[in-house]
Amino acid sequence: MTVIAEPKSGGLKREMGLMSAINVILSVMIGSGIFVSPTAALRYSGSVGFCLVVWTVCGIVSLLGALCFAELGTVVPRSGAEYAYLIEAFKKSHKFWGPLPSFICAWVYVMVLRPAEIAVIILTCAEYSILPFSQILGLKNLPEDDLHNLIKLIALLGLGIITYINLSSVKLYVTINNIFGFCKVFACLVVIFGGIYQLAIGNTENLSRGFEGSNFNPGHIALAFYNGLWAYDGWSSVTTITEEIKRPEVNIPRSIVIAVPIVTGLYVFMNMAYMTVLSPEEMMRSEAVGLDFGDRVLGSFSFLIPLGVALATFGCALSIQFGVTRLCYVASQEGQMLEPLSYIHVRRLTPAPAVAMQGILALMFILIGNIEMLIEMASFLIWFFYGAAVIALLTLRKTQPNVHRPYKVPLAVPIFILAMSIFLSIVPIITDPSPKYFFAVGFILSGVAVYTPFVYYNIRPKWMNHVTYLIQVLFEAVPTSEKSE
Template sequence: MTAIKEEKSDVGLKQNIGLLAAVNIIIGVMIGSGIFVSPTEALKYSGSIGLCLVVWAVCGIVSLLGALCFAELGTVVPKSGAEYAYLLETFGKLHKFWGPLPAFICNWVYVMVLRPAEVAILILICITYSIEPIRHNIGFDNLDEAYRQHFQKLLAIVVLFIVTYINLRSVKLFVRINNFCSFGKVIACIVVILGGVYELFNGNTKNLSSGFEGTTTNAGNIALAFYNGLWAYDGWVSVTLVTEEIKRPEINIPRSILISVPIITALYVFMNFSYLIVLTPNEMVTSPAVAVEFGKRVFGPFAFVIPLGVALATFGCALSIQFSVTRLCFVAGREGHFLAPMSYIHYEKLTPGPAVALQGLISLIFILMGDVHDLIEFASFLIWVFYGAAVICLLVLRKTRPDLPRPYKVPLVVPFLTLAVAVFLSVTPMFTQPPAKYLAALGFIISGLIFYVPFVYYKYRPKLMDKFTFLIQVLFEVIPSDKKES
């Protein structure tokens, strides 16, 4: 390995991601299974078709405002890692113990639970909908329930291996496959929209006649409608997780956001409009897979295109989420907030192999566990806590570091609006969901402190780490990145 290191004088993550690929990373993460499988909660809590469509449109605008805040942060702090990098840059040096702690907790939650659990769920959904068109032909429904679950888990492990291999192999391979998946899922969305337009021209307007009839006046229900809508839009932060690999990030990060988020907003609004043309509000709320039911009504024998679209969307989303979170893992390892070998780079492929493998392993554990939705639920409100903290970083940096170059700068009203939304979405679930979930989240944060105090604050390094590091280097053919952060 020493010889390898001497041959390579400039080893690190390379800028291989252009504007189109950056747009597709955002689309890849934002469009997952939700808009196809269960876009019903916003309708359920809004009480009417009219308000539901308004909610989806407003959620898109709010997401764009939040993404523009991250676009500024991505140009001011040109490091991969998104919220983690911004928290570390803003508060990391203010206090020896408390300063780096918010960044560490952010990394701990994302890397160890939230993102790999999301990957596991997406892959399991991918398998479910991949099987859907052929389940009768292969006699899947005749199998015992336990065998069906084992079969699905086995296929999910195969898909996870493929996802992990792509991210291990090269960034260029990821970009090509993610571009294909993103185009495919956008086409699937357009197919649904065109199906709705076809039904509309055929005079199927009965379901739309109710308009705003039944609109809720309960502030709590309206809040929950927006909460669920914004959850479906989550993922606009993804491009700032890979800032160091974006070509001309000061230009392409804002542009990719301004292109992708409005596209997804339009797709989401018109897809819901199409669903509501064909399905009654009651059918939408009770259907386990809205797009599949829609396909059966509109496309008849060609309805199989919908589950295939869901499978493609979930595969692409899992691929993009794993790609993004491995960069967070990489940056945290480089900063001493995670195992150092997680920041090592393959000497030829220039991919963070150990970080990718770790994410694959954690996702594998979650797949074997099966139902990990509760893990997502108890940690999901923390996402908006971190989004709000990142916006605070933007405001603090404007005050304390006005000299920093800002090639892109949002109007001051935008971060304040985004911060208000973040506070709202962080606090609302505390009054609507069981307290046990928040105790679980608190317990997981405390478990992070158990690692933070000895290994980050006191920098304790067990002697076994030298052997572990050597083993990682030999297995993955990786060496430390040449890039050092100040």
């Protein structure tokens, strides 16, 4: 029996147990969406009953996808999630084309998608963090441009805080993430129990409509599931940080089996609470469902909803940045990113250069503003890379059948998830054949243009030696791993 060796690293330490792993998944999966705009699934499903079915099935699909990643995380004990699995499965298949899928994955995630997501999420955090105080401080009377600048300034402060946390230590990240994870689950429970109270006093009119008005048009059903699954995204987040999980062969599958059903339960019951208080027509007209729910149910405690959104988005941005820096770390070890991104701080044992780079990229996106289209341009690729990871799983089963698999998902599950990933990669292009998808293809081609000289031919300008030295001195960072052959 052969076992894929652990990466040669004296740097990243296994400091995160089961509870921390669960909180990572909760932090990334629970963002602002469930509080602000859980309306698309209702709009396309057409009825209260069918919408709740969609949210439940989306949770089950997410769990099945996460179980595929659980197997991969135990077979390839490296951080980086999809990237690590693609490099392991295909690196040796062809000298040029083999490493290319993993590089494109890193190129999209590291350079655009994740830092742009962090920028949008932290801007949302800033916007909702001032809502409870807007009346006291008279912010509603501010000119729109001044309010926008204030939100951007608070977002920059929030970005600085999350970057500092991730630079400082893994233990600090774990502590803060655990606190914020508890707070955001509490905010979800406030909504759920508010809905239960409304049902208890006899407010059942909206839910009694059941499946009335259900829309079974295949196109609308596809869009309902697409939007529902987008809200559940983040179920693979724990596999991005595999090298820092204690006993990953045990704790990764366990954290997934615990966390994803928790989120599914929260999402289904939160939607039920919203539908108890707001009619379907009111929900579809609402710009922020959670705020409308809070105004109608919580009275003087309605500030808990914007506070919950602020906490959820801060924790989400913190964990996304934590995860993507580990992808930078692994890609650099493979020679597919700048070498200093695999260096770690000599005392704090964090990948300081990678964290700093992600902070700078997110800063740029915050300053640019209007980046929602950029995220839409690249986000359809997320399910494309999920599908690629499932292909890697099937490939590894064939090419390395004797590798020890502490957990093995039934074959029907990866085949189903692969079909879903193809479907969800194509749906947005068919329903909205916008030029932005050509820009996505253009960005991928730009990745090929970078890959060919700097990765495949390994061209390294001499001035990079000075950059590497400067980064080492500036961040007190040292190399800790040997590159893979």
